[in-house]
Amino acid sequence: MTEPLRAAPELHVLTPFLRACGGVDGAATVLLLGACIALAPLLIAPVPDAGTRGALIGISLCVGLIEKYFALRVRFDLHLFERIAEGRLDLDALDRGLGRLFGNDAPVAGRDWESRARGTITLARRQLAFFAAQGLLLGLAALSFVFG
Numbered sequence: 001m002t003e004p005l006r007a008a009p010e011l012h013v014l015t016p017f018l019r020a021c022g023g024v025d026g027a028a029t030v031l032l033l034g035a036c037i038a039l040a041p042l043l044i045a046p047v048p049d050a051g052t053r054g055a056l057i058g059i060s061l062c063v064g065l066i067e068k069y070f071a072l073r074v075r076f077d078l079h080l081f082e083r084i085a086e087g088r089l090d091l092d093a094l095d096r097g098l099g100r101l102f103g104n105d106a107p108v109a110g111r112d113w114e115s116r117a118r119g120t121i122t123l124a125r126r127q128l129a130f131f132a133a134q135g136l137l138l139g140l141a142a143l144s145f146v147f148g
Contacts (some may be wrong), residue, residue, distance in 0.1 A: 070127035
């Protein structure tokens with residue numbers, strides 16, 4: 001590594017963005033819990049014409065779990081990028097650590113900082129997209145309760 005990454009201004013912009021995605025994950029958790037609460041009565045005492053509502057809520061639960069996966073990946077990358085920004089980790093050490101953690105050579109060995117950042121931004125965008133889909137599905141389910 002020729003130049004310390006902690007000097008890269010993009011790194012100091014990326015970490016707050018990833019932290020903000022953690023707030024979105026908190027909101028997704030609220031939606032996930034709301035979906036569980038909304039689905040429980042439909043499972044206990046089925047109501048006529050509840051199939052569409054139940055399907056929308058069930059799909060939103062699945063979408064919410066996928067959001068949780070992406071949130072976990074984004075949070076993991078956030079912690080790695082924070083260590084890089086602090087100068088406690090460099091890309092070579094990161095590759096070695098990932099290789100040891102997953103029991104093989106790190107598949108991303110040799111990737112530069114920019115491509116790693118783009119990959120993390122892609123994960124964050126997917127997380128945000130699944131959060132939006134989760135909210136949309138629950139909104140449609142709520143409308144079906146109102147307009148039956």
